[in-house]
Amino acid sequence: MQLKTILNQCQKFKSFVYDQVRFVDWNGERHIEVDVLPRRNSKAICSCCEKPAPLYDRLNKRRFEFIPLWGYRVFLVYLMRRVDCTECGVKVEQVPWARGKQELTSTYQQYLAHWAKKLSWKEVAVSFRTSWEKVFQAVEYIVEWGLEHRDLSGVTAIGVDEIAWRKGHNYLTMVYQIDAGNTRLLWIGKERTVKTLLRFFRFFGKERSQHLKYVCSDMWRPYIKVIEKKAGQALHILDRFHIVAKLNKAIDEVRAGEHRQMQKDGYEPVLKNSRWCLLKRWENLTEKQEAKLQDLLQYNLRSVRAYLLKEDFNGFWDYVSPAWAEKFLDRWCTRVMRSKIEPMKKVAKTIRNHKPLILNWFKAKKAFSSGVVEGLNNKAKVTTRNSYGFRTYRGAEVALYHALGNLPTPPMTHRFC
Numbered sequence: 087m088q089l090k091t092i093l094n095q096c097q098k099f100k101s102f103v104y105d106q107v108r109f110v111d112w113n114g115e116r117h118i119e120v121d122v123l124p125r126r127n128s129k130a131i132c133s134c135c136e137k138p139a140p141l142y143d144r145l146n147k148r149r150f151e152f153i154p155l156w157g158y159r160v161f162l163v164y165l166m167r168r169v170d171c172t173e174c175g176v177k178v179e180q181v182p183w184a185r186g187k188q189e190l191t192s193t194y195q196q197y198l199a200h201w202a203k204k205l206s207w208k209e210v211a212v213s214f215r216t217s218w219e220k221v222f223q224a225v226e227y228i229v230e231w232g233l234e235h236r237d238l239s240g241v242t243a244i245g246v247d248e249i250a251w252r253k254g255h256n257y258l259t260m261v262y263q264i265d266a267g268n269t270r271l272l273w274i275g276k277e278r279t280v281k282t283l284l285r286f287f288r289f290f291g292k293e294r295s296q297h298l299k300y301v302c303s304d305m306w307r308p309y310i311k312v313i314e315k316k317a318g319q320a321l322h323i324l325d326r327f328h329i330v331a332k333l334n335k336a337i338d339e340v341r342a343g344e345h346r347q348m349q350k351d352g353y354e355p356v357l358k359n360s361r362w363c364l365l366k367r368w369e370n371l372t373e374k375q376e377a378k379l380q381d382l383l384q385y386n387l388r389s390v391r392a393y394l395l396k397e398d399f400n401g402f403w404d405y406v407s408p409a410w411a412e413k414f415l416d417r418w419c420t421r422v423m424r425s426k427i428e429p430m431k432k433v434a435k436t437i438r439n440h441k442p443l444i445l446n447w448f449k450a451k452k453a454f455s456s457g458v459v460e461g462l463n464n465k466a467k468v469t470t471r472n473s474y475g476f477r478t479y480r481g482a483e484v485a486l487y488h489a490l491g492n493l494p495t496p497p498m499t500h501r502f503c
């Protein structure tokens with residue numbers, strides 16, 4: 087069997103044929119080159135308007151890299167033509183295996199992008215003896231194609247969250263679809279301002295926004311404001327995960343402050359190494375942490391009282407009726423306000439201010455647990471943390487859509503991987 091036969095099997099073009107196949111030595115490496123010729127009587131396509139046009143002249147030979155075969159890099163070699171298009175003038179022809187000035191065939195780009203979902207971009211570049219930039223271009227192409235061809239109909243639930251990006255206070259706003267059975271990243275925007283989220287709604291469109299039934303977010307005021315304005319009909323739910331995170335942050339603050347004070351006053355440092363005992367859910371503690379916690383509970387410490395208040399709050403999520411949940415919330419907030427523990431009082435005030443949105447979770451019958459948004463956001467954090475050189479916003483954007491967008495891919499006659 088000839089290599090040509092295999093190529094025709096996996097990638098056949100109507101207006102072009104595979105011709106000679108040979109080994110070439112290049113830069114101390116042995117490659118396979120495959121000549122590609124235009125089929126007789128076929129017309130060249132204008133790259134500008136994508137219509138057939140009369141031939142103008144021939145340019146240079148170009149090499150387009152294809153998927154490697156048994157460790158050999160494979161190149162399609164083709165003598166590019168120019169057309170004299172009645173509409174666009176003299177233009178380079180368009181070839182079906184590559185786009186614009188890309189040196190890689192689209193099939194190879196799709197192949198690399200496939201591996202870039204499983205490996206870091208650097209690992210892909212090393213494995214296939216190509217460069218990081220080439221992998222980036224490949225993923226960018228697949229992402230652009232996917233974004234253009236994705237179906238945005240039927241989105242009824244979205245989650246809005248942010249992730250920190252690069253050093254300092256750089257944020258990206260992430261909007262996810264969180265419908266049951268269909269979760270994906272819908273949109274990314276720089277910063278986390280009113281303007282950012284307004285940009286999302288402009289992109290998403292009025293009609294689709296009005297079909298939203300549920301929106302989950304954290305207590306970030308700009309988000310709340312925009313959601314109210316642009317998707318007022320939707321049930322806005324404050325995410326359970328973010329409320330728990332706020333409580334944990336308060337506990338941390340109380341513990342750190344008290345620990346410092348005790349050291350200063352010369353007391354035995356009982357709060358040393360107690361951070362996780364107080365933050366973790368009781369049922370998740372290790373044996374050692376449990377013993378430590380038992381020990382701590384004997385002291386009358388602000389940290390312990392804050393911890394008990396936080397543990398009490400867990401009961402809130404078990405309610406079924408919004409009315410009873412509200413009663414619980416009111417009682418809990420009153421107790422915290424009397425506790426004289428400032429960081430906890432701050433949380434209680436926030437909870438009071440956002441009570442209706444928090445209680446919406448019960449109205450949505452707990453359908454949107456924190457798990458969905460949190461899971462997607464954790465994956466997003468891993469993607470940016472393993473940043474593989476995403477120094478630019480564009481790099482991060484492409485990587486995030488690739489990892490989380492659940493995007494469709496261009497159709498292929500043959501599955502190479």
Ligand SMILES: [Zn+2]
Binds near residue numbers: 173
């Ligand atoms: Zn044209």
